[in-house]
Amino acid sequence: MHAIQEWVNSHLIEWGIISSSATEIDNLIVLLLIILATVAIDYICRYIFLNMFKRLAKRTRNQWDDLIVERKIINKLMHMIPAILVYALLPLAFPPDETPKLLGILQMICQIYIIAVSLRFINASLNVVHEIYNRKESLKNKPLKGFIQLLQVAVFFIGFILIISILIGKSPTTLFAGLGASAAILMLVFKDTILGFVAGIQLSANxxxxxxxxxxxxxxxxxxxxxxxxxxxxxxxxxxxxxxxxxxxxxxxxxxxxxxxMSESPGRRIKRSINIDMNSVCFCTPEMLSKFRKISLLTDYIDEKEKELKAYNEEHHIDASILVNGRRQTNIGVFRSYLVNYLRSLPAVSKELTCMVRQLQPTETGIPIELYFFSSIKEWVLYEGIQADVFDHVMAVIPEFGLSVFQNVSGSDLRSLKVPQ
CATH class of the missing domain: 2.30.30.60 (SH3 type barrels.)
Known part of the structure; x- marks a missing residue:
């Protein structure tokens, strides 16, 4: 390269250019030749290595190499080659003993460019790592983005320090030592980031x-x-x-x-009650039991319960002429048994989880009968539809058991009252 520089310099002098100007021009010509050579090398490297990597990525079943090609990670890495070559060959165009200041400025620009390209490459690589982990089922739902962001912040922070150290001509260790002294200010500035990082670790670990x-x-x-x-x-x-x-x-x-x-369990809970008027509760008469036997969900229950109660009353010599004596079925008890059998007969009700109908503490608004069961369908719209269908049926079937729903007096009730003239 030095021989080329002398040959260009001699021809420039022959063409009538003064020696001082010829030296400057031949420096620029050598710089241009260096740039052309690095561009050519960059193109060759891209053509050879990039195409080779693309062909390998197509042959493999891995996803990470396809993502590297799609996100042009290799392209970003290749941008460093021209800058490194120019930085290494600059002394040929601008000898340190002749133009030390200009050489220093140009090399400083190359160094900053190399750091910037490196930061861009590392940032893109971390994004690809995050995307690869998101595609893995075992790690898909892990909050990894916070950790990736922390690494990106740390990388850019280090890159910024390196660039500052190049511009002011100081060692990076000196700057890091100075930053250590102002750690309290940095913690105040990055308070939310630090708290977010610690919280992210706790959320992920637990x-x-x-x-x-x-x-x-x-x-x-x-x-x-x-x-x-x-x-x-x-x-x-x-x-x-x-x-x-x-x-x-x-x-x-x-x-x-x-x-x-709830989403991962076999069912989604439904817990809702309906209030029964206490005045409508009574013992079951033979006519009522005969009617209840015709309900398919109660036939077996009524027969088994009657045998149980009859055996108990006979064993204890109960006087059946008085209803208070002994054990007898009530309409609300039969109603609860019906609801249990009804819920268990529904395909949408989970058979693995709790299913029960219970009576809660009576209040001034009646006796709460609570249905506690789980829907095997957890999707919101369908879940609400199942819940509504169940209670539509419950409210419609209550009068069949001689019961009535408790409801506060409304304006229409008052208007329907006949006032004596």
Missing amino acids: DMLRPGDWITMAKYGADGTVIEVTLNAVKVKNFDNTITTIPPYALVSDAFQNWRG
Whole structure:
């Protein structure tokens, strides 16, 4: 390269250019030749290595190499080759003993460019790592984005320090030592990031939260699906399609409800009661029992229960002429048994989980009969439909047992009263 520089210099002098100008021009010509050579080498490397990697990616079944090709990670890495070559060959165009300042400036620009390209490559690589892990079923719902973001922040922070050290001509260790002295200020500036990182570790280690979980947090008005977990925010898409952002550390310090357990369980709970008027409760007469026997869900129950009660009353010599004596069936007891058999007969009711009908403490609004069971269908719209169908049937069947629903007096009830003239 030095011989080429002398040959160019001599020809420039022959063409009438003065010696000082010829030296500057031949330096620029050598620089141009260096740039052309590096561009050519860059093109050859891209053509050879990039095409080779693409062919290998097509032959393999792995997803990571396809993502590397799609996200052009190799292209970003190749951008470093020209900058490194130019940095190494610059002394040929601008000898240190002749133009030390210009050489220093150009090499500083190359160094900054190399660092910037490296940061871009590392950032893109971390994004690809995050995408690869998201495609794995075992790690798909782990909040890894916060850790990736922390690595990206750390990488860019180190890159920024390196660039500053190049510009001011100081060692990076000197800058890092100075930053150590101002750690309190840095902790104040990056307080939310540090808290978010610590909270992210706790959420992940304890498996408290995953993207895709349905959570409820009344304090922040959140009731929906977690769509993203980052260092500074957990984004929740509410069922009204609004987005609520929650600081990650709030999920650790405050209480929130995660419905994942329900989603992963065999069923979703339905717990609802209906109030029966206490005045409609009575002992079952033979006519009532004969009517109840015709109900297919009660036939076996009525027969077995009657045998049990008859055997008990005969054993204890009960006087059956008085209803209070002995044990007898009541219309509300038969009604509860009917509801249990009815729920168990429904295909949408889980057979693995608890299914019961219980009587709660009577109040001034009647006797609460609570239905406690689990729907095997957990999807919201269908779940609400099943719940409504069950209670539609319950309210419609109550009069068949001689019972009545308790309901407070309304305006229409008062208007229907006939006032004596």
